[in-house]
Amino acid sequence: MTNMKAKLHFKSLAGILVLFILSIGNILIAQSPSGYQRPPEEIAKLIDAPSTPSVSIDSKGEWMLLMERPGYPSIEEISAPELRIGGTRINPATNGRSRQNPMVGMSLKNLKTNAEFQFEGMPSKPQIANVSWSLDETKIAFTNTTENGIELWYADVATKKAQKLTEAIVNNAYISAFQWMPDNSNLLVSTIADNRGSEPKKPLAPKGPVLQETEGAVAASRTYQDLLENSHDETLFEYYTTVQLRKVDLSGKSVKIGAPEIIKDATVSPDGQYILVETIQKPFSYLVPASRFPFNYELWTATGQELKVLAQIDLDEVRPNGFDATRKGPRSMNWRADKPNELFWVEAKDGGDPNLEVKERDVVYTLSAPFNDSPTKFASTSLRFSGIDWADENNALLNESWWASRMEKTTLINPSKPNTAGTVIIDRATTDRYNDPGSPVMVKNEYGWNVLLLEKDNIFMRSTGGSPEGDRPFLSKFNLKTKKAEILFRSEAPYYERVTDLISKKGDQVITLRESEKEAPNYYLRDLKKGSMTALTEFPHPQPSLLDVNKEIIKYERKDGVKLTATLYTPAGYDKDRDGRLPVLVWAYPIEYKSVATASQVRGSPYSFTRVSSGSPLFWVLRGYAVMENTEMPIIGEGDKEPNDSFREQLVMNAEAAINKVVEMGVGDRNKFAVGGHSYGAFMTANLLAHTDLFAAGIARSGAYNRTLTPFGFQREERTYWEAPDLYNGMSPFMHADKVNEPLLLIHGEADNNSGTFPIQSIRFYNAIKGHGGTARLVMLPNESHGYQAKESIMHMLWEMDSWMEKHVKNATTRPEDTKVSTRDKE
Numbered sequence: 001m002t003n004m005k006a007k008l009h010f011k012s013l014a015g016i017l018v019l020f021i022l023s024i025g026n027i028l029i030a031q032s033p034s035g036y037q038r039p040p041e042e043i044a045k046l047i048d049a050p051s052t053p054s055v056s057i058d059s060k061g062e063w064m065l066l067m068e069r070p071g072y073p074s075i076e077e078i079s080a081p082e083l084r085i086g087g088t089r090i091n092p093a094t095n096g097r098s099r100q101n102p103m104v105g106m107s108l109k110n111l112k113t114n115a116e117f118q119f120e121g122m123p124s125k126p127q128i129a130n131v132s133w134s135l136d137e138t139k140i141a142f143t144n145t146t147e148n149g150i151e152l153w154y155a156d157v158a159t160k161k162a163q164k165l166t167e168a169i170v171n172n173a174y175i176s177a178f179q180w181m182p183d184n185s186n187l188l189v190s191t192i193a194d195n196r197g198s199e200p201k202k203p204l205a206p207k208g209p210v211l212q213e214t215e216g217a218v219a220a221s222r223t224y225q226d227l228l229e230n231s232h233d234e235t236l237f238e239y240y241t242t243v244q245l246r247k248v249d250l251s252g253k254s255v256k257i258g259a260p261e262i263i264k265d266a267t268v269s270p271d272g273q274y275i276l277v278e279t280i281q282k283p284f285s286y287l288v289p290a291s292r293f294p295f296n297y298e299l300w301t302a303t304g305q306e307l308k309v310l311a312q313i314d315l316d317e318v319r320p321n322g323f324d325a326t327r328k329g330p331r332s333m334n335w336r337a338d339k340p341n342e343l344f345w346v347e348a349k350d351g352g353d354p355n356l357e358v359k360e361r362d363v364v365y366t367l368s369a370p371f372n373d374s375p376t377k378f379a380s381t382s383l384r385f386s387g388i389d390w391a392d393e394n395n396a397l398l399n400e401s402w403w404a405s406r407m408e409k410t411t412l413i414n415p416s417k418p419n420t421a422g423t424v425i426i427d428r429a430t431t432d433r434y435n436d437p438g439s440p441v442m443v444k445n446e447y448g449w450n451v452l453l454l455e456k457d458n459i460f461m462r463s464t465g466g467s468p469e470g471d472r473p474f475l476s477k478f479n480l481k482t483k484k485a486e487i488l489f490r491s492e493a494p495y496y497e498r499v500t501d502l503i504s505k506k507g508d509q510v511i512t513l514r515e516s517e518k519e520a521p522n523y524y525l526r527d528l529k530k531g532s533m534t535a536l537t538e539f540p541h542p543q544p545s546l547l548d549v550n551k552e553i554i555k556y557e558r559k560d561g562v563k564l565t566a567t568l569y570t571p572a573g574y575d576k577d578r579d580g581r582l583p584v585l586v587w588a589y590p591i592e593y594k595s596v597a598t599a600s601q602v603r604g605s606p607y608s609f610t611r612v613s614s615g616s617p618l619f620w621v622l623r624g625y626a627v628m629e630n631t632e633m634p635i636i637g638e639g640d641k642e643p644n645d646s647f648r649e650q651l652v653m654n655a656e657a658a659i660n661k662v663v664e665m666g667v668g669d670r671n672k673f674a675v676g677g678h679s680y681g682a683f684m685t686a687n688l689l690a691h692t693d694l695f696a697a698g699i700a701r702s703g704a705y706n707r708t709l710t711p712f713g714f715q716r717e718e719r720t721y722w723e724a725p726d727l728y729n730g731m732s733p734f735m736h737a738d739k740v741n742e743p744l745l746l747i748h749g750e751a752d753n754n755s756g757t758f759p760i761q762s763i764r765f766y767n768a769i770k771g772h773g774g775t776a777r778l779v780m781l782p783n784e785s786h787g788y789q790a791k792e793s794i795m796h797m798l799w800e801m802d803s804w805m806e807k808h809v810k811n812a813t814t815r816p817e818d819t820k821v822s823t824r825d826k827e
Contacts, residue, residue, distance in 0.1 A: 036075070036792040037799040042545065042622040046612045047072065047794060049542045054103065055523065058137040059444055061111060061503035061511055063157060064523070064536065065140060067131065068105030072614070072791035079783045079790075084226040086237045087289020088174055089753065092199060095192055095240060096143075096150050096172040099789060103128035106142070108160065111525065111536055119155045119162040130177045134184045135448025139250075141187060143170055143177050152178060152189055154250060165252045166191070174241045174290065175263050178248075182272035182447060186249050193244045193260035200235045207231060212286060220321045220712040220720060224289050225753045234284050238262060241280070241290070245304065258304030264295060268302070270447035271340035274369070275300040276333065285317055292316035297333050297345075299371060308371065310343070322718050323403040324354035324384050330365075337390040337449035338415070341369040344378060346385040354384075354404065362400070364388070366418070378418045383409060389440055390415075391452035391459075395480075397440065398422065404718070406430045406594045412480050425483050431598040433466025437478060437485060441502055453505060457481050460507050462499055465490060470553055470605040473498035477507060489528055496607040497524075511536070515609035518547055546610050548572035549621050553606045554665070558657035563600035566631040566658060568667070569610075569621045576666045582624065583672035583810045584662055586695075587617035588631040589681040590651065592643040592716045599634035614794045615678055615701075615787065620805060626667050631658050633684060644717050647731050648691055651684060655694050672696055674809045676801075679703060679757060679786065680715055682746075686733035686765065689742045697743040697808035699801055702757050702786050705765040706734035710756040737768035743775040743808040747797055749784030757786060777804065 038044055051069035058064075082098035083090040091098040104126055108117045127145040134141070141154045149168025155161065169191045170177050178189040210230050228234055245257040245266060262280040269275070281294040297310040311330040319325050326348050333345035344366045350356040362385040365375040383400035386408070390396050396415050401408040408430050413422035428435055438461035442450035453460050458477045465472040473496070476485040488507050491497040495516050500523070503509040508529040515521040523536040541547060550570040557563055570582065593599035612618045621627045633654045637643035643650075655675065662668035675695045677685045682703025689698045707714055707728040711721035721728045729735050748762035759780065766778040779800050781793045788794055 036796045038795050039619075039798040039802050040623065043619045043798050043802060044795060045545065046543050046619060046622075047614065047791065047798070052520070052539050052542055055537070056131065056133070057111070057501050057511060057523075058133060059501070060137070061501060061509070061525065063137075064109040064111055065131070065133075066107045066109060066116075067103040067128065068107075070101065070104045072794060073101055073789055075783070075790040075792040077790070078793070083236055083240065084751075084753070085233045086174075086228055086241075086284070086293075087224055087226050087291065089226060090173045090240050092240065093147065094145055094149050094168075094172075096145060096170070096177075099785065100129060100145070101789070102126075102145060103131070106131070106140075106155070108155075108157065109536075117160045119160055121162045122155075123151075123153070123162075123164075130172070132178070132180065134180045135182060135444070136184045138184065141178060141180065143172065149192075150177065152187070152248065154187075163250075163252075165248050165250070166254065171241075171243050175243055175265060179266075179268060180448075181247070181268055182270060184448075186247050188257065188266065188268055188275070189246045189248045189254070190243045190263065190266070191246050191254075193242050196239065196242065200232070200239055202232050210286070217318045218320075220319070221287050221317065222712060223710050223756050223758070224287075225755065225758065227289065228284055228286050237284065237290070245275075245277075247302075256304065257302075258300055258306070264290070267335060269335050269341045270337065270449050273302055274307075274341055275302060275304075276335065276343065281312075283315065285315055287317050288315075292327075297330060299343075310367075310371075311345075320351070320353035320355065321712070321720065322354045323716070326352040326384065328352050332385065332387070335449075336366070336415075337447070337451050338392055338396075338445065339368070340447065343367045343371070344388070349380075354402075361385075364398070376418050378415075379413055379422075380419070383407065389442070389452050391454050395452065395454060397425075397452065397459075401430065406598075423480075425478075425480060429595065429598055431593055431595070433464065433471075433598075433601050433603065434468075436463050436466060437461050438463025438474070438476065440478075441475075441507075443502075443505070453502065455506060460488075460502060461485065464498075466601060466603070468602055469493075470602050470607075471496070472605070475499040475502075475507065475510060489526070491605075491607075494607050495519075496605045496609070516607055517551055517610060519609065520611075521609055543612060545622060546612065546618070549610060549618075550574060551606060551610060553602065553604060554661060555602070556657055556661035558653040560653060562596055562634065562636065562653075564632040564634070564654065564657055565602050565604070566628045566661075567604055567606075568662065569618060569627040569629065570667060571621055571624060571626075581663075581669040581672075582626040582667060583805070584626045584628060584659075584668040584674070585617050585620050585805065585809075586628045586631050586655070586658055586673060586675045587681070588628075588633045588654075588658075588675070588677055588684060589679075590633040590635050590647075590654075590684050593634050593636045594643075595638055596636055599632075599636050603632070604630055614797075617676060619798060620802070623802065623805075624810065625805070626662065628658060628662065642717075642719075644727060644731065647727075648687060651687055652692055652694075655688055655692065659694055672809050672812070674698065674805055676700070677703075679754065683733070686740070686744065687731070689744055690733045690736040690739045693742070695742055696812055697745070697804060699745045699747070699804060700762075701747045701797075702749060702752055702754070702762075703746075704757045704761045705732060706761060707732040709758065709761065714756055734765050734768055737765065737774070738772040740769050740772075740774045740776075743777075743804070744769065745777050745779070745800060745804040747779045747781065747800060749781050749786060749788060749793075751783050752786045754786035775808075 054067040056065040089098045123144045130143045144151045150170035152166040171190045171192045175190045178187045243263040244260045246254040248254040265278040267276045277298045294315045299307045316327045330345040336342045349360045350358045360380040362381045364379040366378045367375045381400040383402040386399045386401045398411045410426035411422040441453045441460035443453040445451045461476045461478045465474045472491045474490040475488045478485045497514040499510045501511040520541045525534045554568045635643040663670045674697045676699035678701040682700035685698045685700040746762045769776040
């Protein structure tokens with residue numbers, strides 16, 4: 001009885017203590033509305049606006065496929081059960097990837113007659129994904145997701161009829177759902193293995209401890225998420241990713257191809273006689289995702305007979321440090337696009353270590369049917385191999401790049417003369433927009449594979465067309481011998497227009513996507529020879545409340561002379577002389593550069609269409625703010641210097657220059673600037689609040705704030721924590737939480753799976769600010785990942801941001817305008 005009284009007394013005291021804590025909490029923290037909130041209507045209606053259809057045009061320019069996109073999914077859809085294993089996320093109900101946002105309709109438009117057609121026989125409530133034209137572009141295959149699985153369907157362009165080919169047996173958990181066979185009458189389909197049984201149940205008790213062991217091998221690893229954690233996870237991963245390949249014809253008849261395997265990829269040869277299969281092997285890993293598990297390159301016949309194991313790739317846990325590092329053994333194995341059945345692949349000759357000085361960095365090999373001979377040495381690179389654009393027997397482009405120097409190189413080679421030096425046609429900095437020749441235009445060959453579009457000694461190139469006036473996309477004819485480009489088409493003010501498709505092989509008939517500051521993007525057929533233009537679509541402005549918003553690319557310099565730009569938006573009808581200065585939201589994302597010249601280039605276009613997506617800062621131009629979007633925040637390290645050696649100093653110079661410019665223009669109120677960003681932009685925001693007094697408040701979404709939790713590198717920093725502890729500590733806002741004396745709103749998805757931005761990053765940073773008496777608010781969005789998807793989550797995020805801005809920026813008590821805000825580092 002005495003013990004019972006003691007227990008009851010303890011419970012009573014505990015209850016009183018809880019009530020006391022809750023009551024104190026209510027005194028210290030203002031009551032917030034419960035549940036998901038809706039922002040002001042001028043913001044909410046932009047999220048409610050209808051989506052513009054997605055478009056796919058056949059290579060002849062005859063048919064346009066219009067795919068209807070739904071609005072944002074509900075929180076119920078995002079909260080559906082999912083498995084987070086092996087670095088991937090699987091919907092166990094469908095055996096597909098989770099968090100998909102499928103199309104809900106599909107129609108066909110004849111671009112010559114302008115007639116639109118609906119396909120007969122479509123699913124009653126379509127959930128369309130994996131849309132793919134047949135190689136001859138006479139049919140369109142797609143998947144339809146139901147409550148209990150994924151079906152395969154196809155639609156015939158000629159008859160305008162759709163037909164279901166399989167029941168809900170498609171396995172799209174890890175591998176691609178299907179691919180067309182070269183005969184255009186069959187598809188190679190990834191399906192669930194027959195009779196696999198029900199999902200393995202988690203044991204009530206563990207079988208034993210989880211063990212990992214290392215024996216001296218240097219194995220620097222990024223901070224991956226959603227990894228396998230125990231033997232049950234391994235069992236589940238194998239259960240859901242085991243695939244039975246099947247050949248399915250257009251009547252729905254299917255034939256099994258090979259035995260069930262954990263297949264990560266399967267590619268049919270251009271002639272349809274062979275299949276290159278990548279099968280995942282054991283042991284699995286608890287340190288890296290499934291993309292780095294052991295696997296075999298296997299060669300199968302089209303009927304599923306295994307001819308040979310081409311290579312056995314070891315578990316990829318141990319890799320040299322650096323972004324130019326790679327694994328040992330064959331990689332990037334695939335079929336040559338210009339041959340019926342010839343394989344190619346690449347192997348690192350530096351052991352994958354970018355720190356080794358070698359003459360040949362990578363070597364490309366080829367192997368032809370019947371695959372019994374030794375591989376042929378085809379080409380070698382001095383940088384890291386990044387791909388081959390095939391053309392024909394005598395022409396191909398070998399691409400290579402080196403991240404550390406931000407360089408890329410393209411070499412014209414002759415495939416009929418293996419291992420012969422080619423001609424370098426492009427050698428440039430990847431960050432140099434003004435001298436970017438673009439990417440080559442491809443065309444389907446006799447096998448239905450994409451190859452370079454050649455006209456004598458010329459290829460066609462599409463570029464973003466960076467220039468001091470902003471981006472002006474162009475189409476050029478690039479001569480492979482002279483290395484000179486002839487501009488065939490270039491976007492002209494007041495439009496932003498880029499070529500999406502070439503209709504003629506001479507490049508004189510093209511399809512473009514054209515937009516302006518106030519005109520929604522629409523497709524046009526242009527005859528460059530005649531100078532004519534015909535509209536192919538008439539998509540309306542989806543958000544007319546943005547029509548009269550003012551947009552301007554502004555240019556300015558930071559105090560060390562680096563030229564910067566930003567896109568400045570002001571409210572419709574705004575007149576600085578009449579309306580006075582505005583509160584300003586600065587939204588940015590830092591980018592690293594190796595030269596001042598490329599960092600200073602103008603980016604973006606004043607003529608691009610303004611459409612607000614869920615993560616945009618432009619909502620607040622409708623709330624009476626000036627908004628600086630794409631505010632340049634370059635972090636530069638020339639020569640032997642690394643960009644992050646002076647990260648904080650450069651960040652402050654960037655921010656100060658942006659503020660000074662808008663204040664000097666007479667637009668911004670110096671005391672009412674807010675700064676915000678997502679991911680690395682959130683990291684930037686926290687640093688600016690910790691190390692300057694430039695801003696009235698900040699908004700940081702899905703960021704990382706303690707770099708000791710990403711000790712083997714982060715963003716574009718290659719050095720480890722143990723190599724540069726002062727840099728990691730100096731760049732980590734968490735280490736300087738005591739200096740954050742401006743209000744900071746932290747928002748994070750509870751299910752963030754982005755490398756490095758664990759949800760705990762925001763939780764710990766909030767606690768650190770709170771512990772030092774700072775002003776902060778932490779918002780954790782249930783079941784959301786790195787980017788937020790559910791409509792309820794997005795609306796609530798916008799409500800939080802708007803409330804924060806209204807309280808701490810627009811309506812905050814500030815010093816007189818002529819008071820200079822300190823930009824000193826808070827040491």
